Amino acid sequence: MARPIHFELPVDDPARAAGFYEKLFGWDIQQWEGAPYWLVTSGPDSEPGINGALGQRSDDLPVPVFVLGVDDIDTSMTEVAAAGATLVSPKIPIPGVGYSAYFTDTEGNRIGLFQGDESVTA
DSSP, rough: OEEEEEEEEESHHHHHHHHHHHHOOEEEEOTTTSEEEEEEESSSSTTTOOOEEEOSSSSSSOOOOEEEEEEEHHHHHHHHHHOEEEEEEEEEEEEETTEEEEOTTTTTEEEEEEOOOTTOOO
16 A cells, blocks of 8 residues: 655755745755755644655656655555556665656656665665
């Protein structure tokens, strides 16, 4: 089963975007370990919703992306390809966090897959 767990919004000016979302929605936005990626806490964990990130707009992040949490990323990648999706990113390790991959669905939407695993190393 896949469930939405994260969103990624492409931005051209991270400081401007962070100011906009912090002021408009009260989101807490912090840069992640010096990377060009800003983590978004959109509300308290005790309320419905998901957190996400702002990322520099690029060919890899041209449009907003929903990231789905999965139990087995390899199986999920095989299943989405068999269903007609196009894999656009291989499984990538995120040290101390897990694995991610991206695909484009049959309608051209980019979707992320994420399998949590804190034991992942580079």
